[in-house]
Amino acid sequence: MENKKRGFIWEMKHNGTLYIMCVPALLLLLLFCYLPLGGMYMAFTKFNVVDGIFGSPFVGLQNFGYFFNGNPYAWNAIKNTLIINFWGLILGTALPITLAIFMNEMKNGLFKKVAQSAMFFPYFLSWVVVGAILYGFLTANFRVDRRSGELILTGANGVMNRLLLAFGQTPIRWYAEPKYWKPIVILLDVWKWAGYNSIIYMAAMAGFDGSLYEAATIDGASRWQQIIRLTLPMLKPNVVILVLMSIGRIFFGDMGMIWGLVGQNSTILDEVNVIDTYVYTSMRSMGFGFSTAIGLCQSVMGLIMILIANWAAKKINDGEGLF
Amino acid sequence: MKRNEHDAPHPIRQSKNDRWVKIAAYAFVGLFGLICLYPLLLTVTVSFTPESVIASDGYRLIPREWTLDTYTYIFAHSGARILKSYGVTVLITAAGTLGAMLITCMISYAISLKEMRYRNVIAFICNFTSIFSAGLVPWYVVCVNWYHLRDSIFALIIPAMFSVWNMFLMRTYFSAISPSLYDAAKIDGAGHWTIFFRVALPLSKTALLTVGMMYALSYWNDWWHTLMFISDRNLYPLQYYLYSIVSNVNAISSGRVPSGAAASIRLPAETVKMAVTIITIGPIIFLYPFVQRYFVRGIMTGAVKE
Numbered sequence: 001m002e003n004k005k006r007g008f009i010w011e012m013k014h015n016g017t018l019y020i021m022c023v024p025a026l027l028l029l030l031l032f033c034y035l036p037l038g039g040m041y042m043a044f045t046k047f048n049v050v051d052g053i054f055g056s057p058f059v060g061l062q063n064f065g066y067f068f069n070g071n072p073y074a075w076n077a078i079k080n081t082l083i084i085n086f087w088g089l090i091l092g093t094a095l096p097i098t099l100a101i102f103m104n105e106m107k108n109g110l111f112k113k114v115a116q117s118a119m120f121f122p123y124f125l126s127w128v129v130v131g132a133i134l135y136g137f138l139t140a141n142f143r144v145d146r147r148s149g150e151l152i153l154t155g156a157n158g159v160m161n162r163l164l165l166a167f168g169q170t171p172i173r174w175y176a177e178p179k180y181w182k183p184i185v186i187l188l189d190v191w192k193w194a195g196y197n198s199i200i201y202m203a204a205m206a207g208f209d210g211s212l213y214e215a216a217t218i219d220g221a222s223r224w225q226q227i228i229r230l231t232l233p234m235l236k237p238n239v240v241i242l243v244l245m246s247i248g249r250i251f252f253g254d255m256g257m258i259w260g261l262v263g264q265n266s267t268i269l270d271e272v273n274v275i276d277t278y279v280y281t282s283m284r285s286m287g288f289g290f291s292t293a294i295g296l297c298q299s300v301m302g303l304i305m306i307l308i309a310n311w312a313a314k315k316i317n318d319g320e321g322l323f
Numbered sequence: 324m325k326r327n328e329h330d331a332p333h334p335i336r337q338s339k340n341d342r343w344v345k346i347a348a349y350a351f352v353g354l355f356g357l358i359c360l361y362p363l364l365l366t367v368t369v370s371f372t373p374e375s376v377i378a379s380d381g382y383r384l385i386p387r388e389w390t391l392d393t394y395t396y397i398f399a400h401s402g403a404r405i406l407k408s409y410g411v412t413v414l415i416t417a418a419g420t421l422g423a424m425l426i427t428c429m430i431s432y433a434i435s436l437k438e439m440r441y442r443n444v445i446a447f448i449c450n451f452t453s454i455f456s457a458g459l460v461p462w463y464v465v466c467v468n469w470y471h472l473r474d475s476i477f478a479l480i481i482p483a484m485f486s487v488w489n490m491f492l493m494r495t496y497f498s499a500i501s502p503s504l505y506d507a508a509k510i511d512g513a514g515h516w517t518i519f520f521r522v523a524l525p526l527s528k529t530a531l532l533t534v535g536m537m538y539a540l541s542y543w544n545d546w547w548h549t550l551m552f553i554s555d556r557n558l559y560p561l562q563y564y565l566y567s568i569v570s571n572v573n574a575i576s577s578g579r580v581p582s583g584a585a586a587s588i589r590l591p592a593e594t595v596k597m598a599v600t601i602i603t604i605g606p607i608i609f610l611y612p613f614v615q616r617y618f619v620r621g622i623m624t625g626a627v628k629e
């Protein structure tokens with residue numbers, strides 16, 4: 001009560017230490033988050049390094065014009081981002097929920113413990129490491145003899161090609177075939193995060209009222225019915241939050257993922273080029289002004305999406321938003 | 324007693340039904356666990372397989388022969404390089420984690436206190452950065468032109484030194500400490516610094532471990548900042564060393580690289596790549612059984628919204 005009447009100066013005098021404790025963190029945010037906001041001005045300039053951010057010639061909306069007047073690469077990147085995120089969202093929600101529910105049905109024991117540890121492990125790997133491991137699955141060394149049409153293995157073949165060979169199929173040059181890479185990227189993303197996300201759902205399930213399940217059992221409900229009628233409806237608020245968070249970030253691709261898995265392989269990159277990787281590559285090829293303009297559009301779209309998602313979360317979950 | 328009567332009409336069908344759910348659960352979870360574990364095991368065994376066996380048999384979980392040759396080869400040929408990269412990784416992980424912990428704990432302690440009047444303003448300043456960001460290019464230009472982070476070891480430490488997510492996690496832990504403990508210290512004449520170092524931090528050892536592990540993991544796994552800022556090979560951390568090997572190979576196996584260039588670039592042998600991968604994630608594998616539960620706790624705490 002009294003506190004309210006006291007002003008800024010009183011607060012600084014009495015709690016100054018607390019604000020000093022915040023200074024290093026706020027300084028980092030200022031340096032790496034807030035000052036770069038000023039750098040967005042580059043989107044309206046023909047940027048050159050010599051004149052710097054605010055000295056370069058102003059060109060108005062020209063950079064945005066390049067972007068919206070049907071630059072096929074930019075639109076391709078937007079399309080890829082949405083496709084990869086959409087499927088990542090669907091599978092990345094369904095799989096962890098299934099895992100969490102099934103884990104809940106299992107007895108506590110060694111099997112469960114080992115399975116949980118295994119599922120969680122991919123979270124600890126960087127995309128570069130995943131990329132290296134993936135190589136062991138996809139590497140292809142073979143040629144088809146021109147005359148006889150015979151298949152000749154010329155070196156090591158990865159697990160996938162060995163499987164294909166075992167089933168009598170022709171192996172595939174995975175790293176030269178773009179069409180497989182959207183699914184590969186989506187599945188790996190889901191794979192890497194499944195264990196992590198299932199922990200979130202299991203945490204929610206640990207808080208459920210056990211007496212509801214007892215009552216259901218007494219009423220003769222099978223485990224399956226309990227999952228459908230009790231667990232899933234009670235998980236809904238958590239699912240809504242996580243799904244809406246993903247929708248809020250639907251215009252943001254994971255550059256670390258794409259670059260770690262595909263890297264400098266330009267054959268595949270077009271197929272999985274997301275906005276973030278496109279910005280990175282166009283930074284070198286199209287200039288800083290243009291790539292800033294794309295990033296600006298992305299940030300604004302991201303802001304709009306997250307505000308919509310937050311509004312929707314409040315609507316669905318009775319006033320509890322995302323932030 | 325009543326329960327038995329109720330169950331009576333179809334007890335057999337029901338228990339059979341439940342058993343199928345259980346079987347499905349074990350099968351599904353077990354299968355997915357295997358899908359997560361198999362790639363790792365494969366990487367380990369391939370790194371202990373002779374190159375010739377890989378070339379003839381392909382990648383196999385249990386090879387015909389075992390060897391330590393790959394590791395001997397790596398340490399004979401690129402031992403110095405790898406040791407240097409290890410040094411860089413250890414340095415940025417240690418320095419980064421320490422600094423990040425101090426910075427994060429201080430701010431989250433401060434805004435966990437109800438008596439701090441503008442704590443919500445500060446929380447909003449933090450939160451806003453995750454809602455709206457300048458994007459890659461302005462960030463990059465500011466880092467390079469203003470802070471001169473290009474080819475500097477600080478580029479691998481400072482930009483990642485504060486995570487808003489970890490701050491809110493830490494704040495949740497600090498909020499759980501009873502204010503009466505602080506009050507007792509205050510009566511003894513302790514200021515905020517004393518309370519912070521003598522009361523708050525010692526009371527949150529698990530939280531410190533949890534959040535510390537999260538920072539350490541992100542520093543250990545970071546290669547992205549190297550991609551952005553570092554061209555000096557002496558500053559490559561392990562992850563980037565691995566990246567440079569793997570991405571070269573990917574580019575060549577796509578067939579886009581002119582044949583002359585491909586011939587002049589010596590492909591690191593298959594087993595070498597896997598061995599470098601194992602060297603890179605070695606400490607994670609060893610520490611994983613011990614640190615896993617802290618991460619689980621961190622995720623659970625983070626998932627519970629206030």
